[in-house]
Amino acid sequence: MNKIIVLYKRPAGKPALGDFKTEIEDVPTADDGEVLLKTRYVSVDPYLRGRMNDEESYIPPFELNKPLQSGIIAEVVDSNNTLFKVGDFVLGNLDWKEYQVSNGKGLRTIPNDPAYLTAHLGILGMTGMTAYLGLTKIGAPKPGETIVVSGAAGAVGSVVGQVGKLLGCRVVGLAGSDEKVELLKSKFHFDEAINYKTTTDLSAAIKTACPAGVDVYFDNVGGPISDAVLNNINKHARIPLCGAISLYNAAEPVLGPYIQPVLVKKSALIQGFIIGDFAAHLPEATKQLTSWLMEGKLTYSETIYEGFDHITQAFLALFEGSNEGKMIVKI
Structure with missing residues (x-):
């Protein structure tokens, strides 16, 4: 079965666990041109709070009873898309689901290097x-x-x-x-x-x-x-x-x-x-940050929660100031 976290209620003030709901559905299958993704790491960020309000902003609000989304590193576990193979790790703005299918648009393959994998959600992301x-x-x-x-x-x-x-x-x-x-x-x-x-x-x-x-x-x-x-x-x-x-x-x-x-x-x-x-400058930024990181001139901290069921707790912890550096949930 496949767990999903949806926005159940729009928060009034500080978000609470009751504003979210976990639902269960069948694991989907990848059709022609699609890949089946298994979530490995989820980024939780303060800006997501704004998307929980039903108001105009620079990005559309989350819909009630629909999955929330954020930056996610996922593993390709089945592929009917020639651009991706089983075992690839990809980065994209994806749903808070354990498994999901994608047509590949918006996905970027990243190296499966344990030393820097999560950096693509943080300092290199x-x-x-x-x-x-x-x-x-x-x-x-x-x-x-x-x-x-x-x-x-x-x-x-x-x-x-x-x-x-x-x-x-x-x-x-x-x-x-x-x-x-x-x-x-x-x-x-x-x-x-x-x-x-x-x-x-x-x-x-x-x-x-x-x-x-x-x-x-x-x-x-x-x-x-x-x-x-x-x-x-x-x-x-x-x-x-x-x-x-x-x-x-x-x-x-x-x-x-x-x-x-x-x-x-x-x-x-x-x-x-x-x-x-600054979309036009993203390649410049990526090149410079990667260079500094590889040269040992930059470092980073991560606060990592473990388990899909702890995504909402990790998000709420952002507003308590309990994180050092990037807040990430490892699935």
Whole structure:
């Protein structure tokens, strides 16, 4: 039998296990031109929360009582498609199913190298591309400038910091525990890191960590954390707006300081983006990130849950901040 996870209810605020339902169906068969895929690794990401709302966005919302989708590494277990053979590992945006068929569109064969297989969901996948392209194309950092990263111990933030260091910048990370602060400095080589949960005056702490001010702020979080960073930006600062996880589960609009005055005063640029905005640059990003990774100049962390039945728990854990680096479920 084949397990499927569907969106049962649209979350009101923070998602809960009751918003999802596991269903059972027969394992499908591959017709002409199709492949039968067995799910091996599932990526769970904060942006999926937005797709659970029935509202217009840059990507259609999930439908109720239909499978959720995300980046998945799957193994070809049967093939009637000449482009794929049994035993191939493929990457694609696929349903949360143990088994599924595909006509091959949108699938990319990846090397079955145990050392780097899951990296294609993270640092060599959408995560790494988002970090590299958002930082370089919008942040446009120059050697000697200061970069601040919120959500710095997460999948995107940890890559942003490393890329910033490779480009000759001072990098300061904001994270939610002392363990993550130590990880940022010891493993990812951030110049400084701040635990925003235990810091009584975050704006002052950022000022101390960034004596020359903030030239680039890579924003993954939004909310009061970003307000504190904006208090410290320099003239002509650039702010790639990647996400706002602190606000994703708000049931009502959240009011905060108005950012327009500081943006005007500092002649600053803030630009929201999605990875599709830079589709033409994906080959460039893939080549550079792969090169740095193979040369040992980049590293990454993963938090791995095991078992198909734990996909929803892994997703919910993202909003508790319990992950270090990329959150992945191994099936």
